[in-house]
Amino acid sequence: MATIDQYLETHAQRFEQELFDLLRIPSISADTTRKADLRRAAEALAGHFRRIGLAVEIIEGDGPALVYAQSPRQEGLPTVLVYGHYDVQPVEPLDKWTTPPFEPTVRDGKVFARGAADDKGQLLTHVKSAEAWMAVEGRLPVNLKFILEGEEEVGSSYLAKFIGENREKLACDCIVISDGNQFAPGQPAITCGLRGIACFELILKGPNRDLHSGSFGGTVTNPANALARILAALIDADGVIQLPGFHDDVLPLSPAEREQLAGLPFDEDHYMRDLGLTALAGERGFTTLERRWARPTFDVCGLTSGYQGEGAKTIIPAVASAKLSFRLVPRQDPHKIGPALREKLAEVCPPGIAMELVDMHGTAAVHLSQDNPFMQAAAKALEHAFGAPPVFTREGGSIPIVSKFAQGLGVDALLLGWGQDDDNAHSPNEKFSLSDFHRAIRASVRLWEEFGRLAGA
């Protein structure tokens, strides 16, 4: 292994430059004007695979292109599928970024850019580990396949369809995904569960134009006031979501898992301080980690109505809207949330308001079995690279394709997050520590070796 380690050291700076080149591409999947940038990101990644001797295809479909790559097939070795996403979240509010989101800048050993941690920096670690093996040994100790997509942040609809139609191409023994976080800096984690999600946009229309709030106030329903009342009715003061039947399918945490979560070295004060808060809140009766990872949520992700400029403007706005997300836990069906929400909205919507609810994407939660030889092998690789054994966690975020892989390929994902909770994913000043980047490449190098040892086992 010494020579692979040397290779990683010799090429460390180039790897960083390659990451920065990828981060310069504004591949925002939610923004329809960014199609050419998404395409450029796909081509850049295809170039990486080509240069290291993997067969690569750019697959066009209904949405941003997929990048598929495959190492030369070797009989008798396990086949590992690596998934990642090259699309990124929108960058607003722009004025909160210290340096522009698509001009990667290193400060204090961390690269700041949109997509640094989520997920370009993380996915590239597996590409670079494959490069190191190919360059030094001329081969990989496993059969490696990569499938990279450009619409994870908006629901992965094309890849979900592609899986159903390409089971053989994607067939594998294990799926590796690095698109999450370590438990704490230097404390690796294997993530055994992700929450699901159901997203909506609610639009309330009142009068046919903005009105003088003096001349008309008191006689018409103000859509912004109505929106506040409606949103407040969706969750009670104990943090319990108020949609009909919402809790029927919620899988409660087992006493054993509650004990496991309680045993994790979670520093609640540090968590609170990092967020600039003086108190934490959530569903009554649950701990912070339970609320974060294993309980459902309702959040308003965006609110729009009325006058947003400087000073006062006295109007009754004609329209008010909100973007909503419900995080879901195992057994909850994302398709049941829309009908339940419509039923509740119909009950609480005041007269004089025309209401429209737009269904956006949804995905189911996943709970992954720890009884999996690849997970045990991964634990060894993590311990080797981090000098500490991993803890077994869940995450509160969602990766829509994980449940689709399980359904379509019958294979569970192995979730190895290389990021940190304070990497500002989805926020201004997203970053990724370069030492995390290099350590993750070393872990990935070792991962393929440990998986190779499972051959014939």
Ligand code: BES
């Ligand atoms: N990398 C995240 C998922 C994640 C976040 C995993 C935190 C572990 C910890 C992923 O890119 C993401 O943000 N997914 C979206 C999916 C949604 C838009 C369908 C999410 O969770 O909001």
Ligand code: ZN
């Ligand atoms: Zn994300």
